[in-house]
Amino acid sequence: MKIPMLRRTSWSLIFALLTLWLPIAPVHAALISTEQITASGQSIQNRDRVRLFLQREDVRNMMKQQGVDANVALTRVDAMTDSEVQTVADHIDKLPAGGEILGILLTVFIILLITDILGLTKVFPFTRPVR
Numbered sequence: 001m002k003i004p005m006l007r008r009t010s011w012s013l014i015f016a017l018l019t020l021w022l023p024i025a026p027v028h029a030a031l032i033s034t035e036q037i038t039a040s041g042q043s044i045q046n047r048d049r050v051r052l053f054l055q056r057e058d059v060r061n062m063m064k065q066q067g068v069d070a071n072v073a074l075t076r077v078d079a080m081t082d083s084e085v086q087t088v089a090d091h092i093d094k095l096p097a098g099g100e101i102l103g104i105l106l107t108v109f110i111i112l113l114i115t116d117i118l119g120l121t122k123v124f125p126f127t128r129p130v131r
Contacts, residue, residue: 043082046089050077053092 051074053059060070077085115121119129 039082043085046082046085047077047080049089049092050085 054063054070054073054077063070063073077088080088112121112123113127116123116127117129122129
């Protein structure tokens, strides 16, 4: 009578140990560096910056003229990798913010002013020709 009781106990212990130990996978913990944390925060900021740029009305109009759906472009931003978003955000930062048009207007103003002073044109009433 003692042997069946030992068998039952041993099989119960084997079953209990197997159910406790088999499903547990090894867990690896590691420290997270400051660079990793700031990189993830930077990628979130870049992604938000690209989204805000694509949501601007003038950008939406330009995309519509080019035949691009703005909503599709926004969903593609979500599918981009962090390095791709970083590249686009850097490119957005390098775009001129009206600097070219201001330079052109200033150049045209100076040319017209010089031609008025030389007496070749009469555009501005506040100039007196040299002739």
